[in-house]
Amino acid sequence: xxxxxxxxxxxxxxxxxxxxxxxxxxxxxxxxxxxxxxxxxxxxxxxxxxxxxxxxxxxxxxxxxxxxxxxxxxxxxxxxxxxxxxxxxxxxxxxxxxxxxxxxxxxxxxxxxxxxxxxxxxxxxxxxxxxxxxxxxxxxxxxxxxxxxxxxxxxxxxxxxxxxxxxxxxxxxxxxxxxxxxxxxxxxxxxxxxxxxxxxxxxxxxxxxxxxxxxxxxxxxxxxxxxxxxxxxxxxxxxxxxxxxxxxxxxxxxxxxxxxxxxxxxxxxxxxxxxxxxxxxxxxxxxxxxxxxxxxxxxxxxxxxxxxxxxxxxxxxxxxxxxxxxxxxxxxxxxxxxxxxxxxxxxxxxxxxxxxxxxxxxxxxxxxxxxxxxxxxxxxxxxxxx
Amino acid sequence: xxxxxxxxxxxxxxxxxxxxxxxxxxxxxxxxxxxxxxxxxxxxxxxxxxxxxxxxxxxxxxxxxxxxxxxxxxxxxxxxxxxxxxxxxxxxxxxxxxxxxxxxxxxxxxxxxxxxxxxxxxxxxxxxxxxxxxxxxxxxxxxxxxxxxxxxxxxxxxxxxxxxxxxxxxxx
Numbered sequence: 001x002x003x004x005x006x007x008x009x010x011x012x013x014x015x016x017x018x019x020x021x022x023x024x025x026x027x028x029x030x031x032x033x034x035x036x037x038x039x040x041x042x043x044x045x046x047x048x049x050x051x052x053x054x055x056x057x058x059x060x061x062x063x064x065x066x067x068x069x070x071x072x073x074x075x076x077x078x079x080x081x082x083x084x085x086x087x088x089x090x091x092x093x094x095x096x097x098x099x100x101x102x103x104x105x106x107x108x109x110x111x112x113x114x115x116x117x118x119x120x121x122x123x124x125x126x127x128x129x130x131x132x133x134x135x136x137x138x139x140x141x142x143x144x145x146x147x148x149x150x151x152x153x154x155x156x157x158x159x160x161x162x163x164x165x166x167x168x169x170x171x172x173x174x175x176x177x178x179x180x181x182x183x184x185x186x187x188x189x190x191x192x193x194x195x196x197x198x199x200x201x202x203x204x205x206x207x208x209x210x211x212x213x214x215x216x217x218x219x220x221x222x223x224x225x226x227x228x229x230x231x232x233x234x235x236x237x238x239x240x241x242x243x244x245x246x247x248x249x250x251x252x253x254x255x256x257x258x259x260x261x262x263x264x265x266x267x268x269x270x271x272x273x274x275x276x277x278x279x280x281x282x283x284x285x286x287x288x289x290x291x292x293x294x295x296x297x298x299x300x301x302x303x304x305x306x307x308x309x310x311x312x313x314x315x316x317x318x319x320x321x322x323x324x325x326x327x328x329x330x331x332x333x334x335x336x337x338x339x340x341x342x343x344x345x346x347x348x349x350x351x352x353x354x355x356x357x358x359x360x361x362x363x364x365x366x367x368x369x370x371x372x373x374x375x376x377x378x379x380x381x382x383x384x385x386x
Numbered sequence: 387x388x389x390x391x392x393x394x395x396x397x398x399x400x401x402x403x404x405x406x407x408x409x410x411x412x413x414x415x416x417x418x419x420x421x422x423x424x425x426x427x428x429x430x431x432x433x434x435x436x437x438x439x440x441x442x443x444x445x446x447x448x449x450x451x452x453x454x455x456x457x458x459x460x461x462x463x464x465x466x467x468x469x470x471x472x473x474x475x476x477x478x479x480x481x482x483x484x485x486x487x488x489x490x491x492x493x494x495x496x497x498x499x500x501x502x503x504x505x506x507x508x509x510x511x512x513x514x515x516x517x518x519x520x521x522x523x524x525x526x527x528x529x530x531x532x533x534x535x536x537x538x539x540x541x542x543x544x545x546x547x548x549x550x551x552x553x554x555x556x557x558x
Contacts, residue, residue: 304425306454307401310391314402325425325454330494343543344422380407380458382429382450383422 006362009318010202010294010355011151011179016245017204017356023248024206027241035238036227045240052247056211059250060186060196068212068230069243073178074102076197076212077145079234080174081106083220084143084195085115091142092116096128096157097338099147100176104334107145116140125287126155126339130162137169148177148196149184152322152335152351153286154295156180163192172218178202178210179292182253183261194218200242204356205249209242264293264354267363271296271352274367279374281385285336285349294354299341300374302383303348311373317366322349394489397459404458406465410448415513417505419532423543426453426498428461430505434473434513442473449505456495460502463487468506477510477525479503504532 007015016024027048033041035049053064070076081093081103095107097119104119111117118136122128128146137144144166149156159175166173174195177186181198188196195218200209214220214233226235276282281301300308305321312319322333324347332346341349352366378385390398410431420427428451435445447469449461463484468476481499485491491499511529514521521529 302452304453304457306391307458310393310398310401310455313390314398323425323454325457328494330425342423344425347422347425380404380450381452382409382418382427383452 004316006317006365008352008354008358008362008366009320010358011154011292011351011353012320013201013207014204014355015357016206017249017252019252020205020245020248024241024245027244031240035240036229045238048244049238049240052243055247056198056250057213059182059254060188060198060213061190062188062213063216065231066213066216068214068233069238069246070210070212070230070234071208071236071239072210073100073176073197073199073202076199076210077102077176078106079212079220079223080145080195080197081110081143082223083233084172084174084218085110086221086223087219088142090114090140092118092138092140094118094120094133094136094141094144094146096120096122096146098122098126098128098150098152098155098335099145100151100178101334103145103147103176120146122155122338124340125290126150126153126285126335127287127290128157128162130158130165133162134165134169137165137171141169141171143172143174145174145176147179148175148186149180149292149295150286150335151179152333153297153339154179154292154353155287156184156290156292159193160191166194167192179295182250183257183293185257188213188215195220200246200249203249203253206242206245208239209246211246260356261293264358267354267358267360268293268296270360271354271363271366272298275370278367279371282374285339285341292353294358295351296353297349297351299336299345300348300350301345301385302381303374303377305347305349307377308348308350308373311377312369315369315373317369320351320353322351323347391455392492392495393455393459394491396487396489397455397491400459400462400488401455404449404462406448406462406469407450408448409450410446413448415509415511415516417508417510417512419501419504419508419536420453420457421536421539421543422452424539426457426501427451428453428457428501428505430461430464430502430509432468432506432509432513437472444468444471444473444476447509454495454498456491456498457501459488460484460491460498461505464502464506473510473513476506477522479506504528508532 033045035046057064107117172194176197178199182203194215196213201207285297305323306325322336324332336346413431414434415432417430431448433446447465451461484499
């Protein structure tokens with residue numbers, strides 16, 4: 001990454017680790033075969049694909065044949081909801097109000113086609129109560145899908161407890177682990193997860209590769225029909241360079257995740273503590289402890305988030321906001337609304353997400369710049385803080 | 387300077403160093419538009435004086451704005467456009483002129499230019515009302531339209547905020 005620029009938007013996407021890029025390069029022009037071909041070019045590609053499958057499966061305790069490679073977390077989540085729904089033909093699906101838009105929209109689409117959807121509300125920290133899941137499950141329920149760690153506010157959901165309930169009730173349990181795969185230990189057996197989504201570009205791999213873990217025996221229909229790739233669940237020529245990158249990124253994460261999380265938690269907590277104590281009218285969004293090691297999310301009284309993000313950008317700091325003014329629909333973030341923020345509060349939200357290359361001095365710079373920007377914007381505003 | 391976000395160089399210049407901001411304590415007229423729930427609030431203050439020919443002009447103008455980049459930039463640019471103008475000419479400053487002065491705005495942000503024009507309309511209206519002067523027909527019509535929009539927004543968001551609060555209370 002270029003010098004003097006501070007990237008604090010790792011939750012949005014991450015740069016490709018140089019070690020990952022190096023592993024990918026031979027698969028563009030040298031080892032370019034189609035995994036479906038019989039000749040040695042094809043077989044070489046097929047072997048590399050299966051080895052990659054082994055690596056990512058190993059990271060969550062799955063069997064290789066339970067991993068379906070896809071192009072994005074959006075695709076994996078669509079495959080889950082639509083694939084399970086189509087296999088069951090009718091029924092009831094439980095999700096939360098704070099899922100990624102791809103889950104919310106896929107559920108809405110199914111609702112319009114006769115499926116029943118329950119959208120569970122989180123508490124003020126963004127936590128879903130497992131007992132609420134239990135209460136919502138009924139005879140017709142075919143799937144429960146709850147995000148593992150929230151992409152905006154970083155809250156980590158009680159996945160193990162929810163998994164246990166789903167197992168007892170005999171309902172498929174899916175979790176979107178896009179934000180925490182490779183960053184926290186996930187054990188699909190211990191957590192009773194039947195389907196899991198993960199994405200390469202959130203963990204220092206390239207864009208264009210993701211996976212869906214599907215437990216053996218799960219009744220699911222494909223949404224892409226064709227040559228029968230990925231055990232018939234996802235036809236499409238295999239994007240091998242991206243998958244090789246995904247696997248290499250997983251290998252690195254497995255080795256470094258513990259140390260990395262430890263470092264990030266220290267930096268995150270320093271950032272949160274200082275922002276809350278040094279900036280008047282600053283509040284933390286999400287849970288104080290049950291949160292991703294790299295996520296800090298605030299809202300500032302009488303501040304509009306888009307102005308804040310652009311001011312930070314002018315100071316070479318990348319951040320993001322859930323403000324309505326920055327969205328294409330001019331509506332505030334559904335996650336911040338679900339945890340009880342009023343629209344005017346959600347306007348003032350700021351997400352700073354740390355990553356592999358975040359340095360302590362960068363956090364120090366942000367802590368020098370941010371209070372001044374907030375002060376400047378409040379100076380322009382008709383609303384003054386006491 | 388390269389493009390920042392979806393904005394032109396001019397928008398960013400105005401946003402970075404806004405002109406004429408801050409409260410005016412002895413304003414002759416104040417225009418308050420926008421709604422904090424929507425995310426944009428503009429307050430425009432004017433001080434009215436006379437030019438050599440005895441015509442009323444905007445002698446000084448200041449703004450206070452809470453909002454996005456476009457809201458701050460349009461507030462800033464309208465103070466530049468209106469300062470020194472006769473009231474008659476200032477009333478003619480519309481969104482097209484504002485957008486042009488900024489070298490364009492992203493389509494989704496065009497409403498900010500409407501907001502700035504409305505703030506000026508309201509400030510002039512406020513001044514003439516306080517002076518108990520006759521309000522020109524066109525200004526009266528514009529003012530009524532703004533009031534109507536304001537009420538509509540307030541109603542819309544009142545319902546929205548209320549339901550949100552209810553949902554939240556119920557579910558926690």
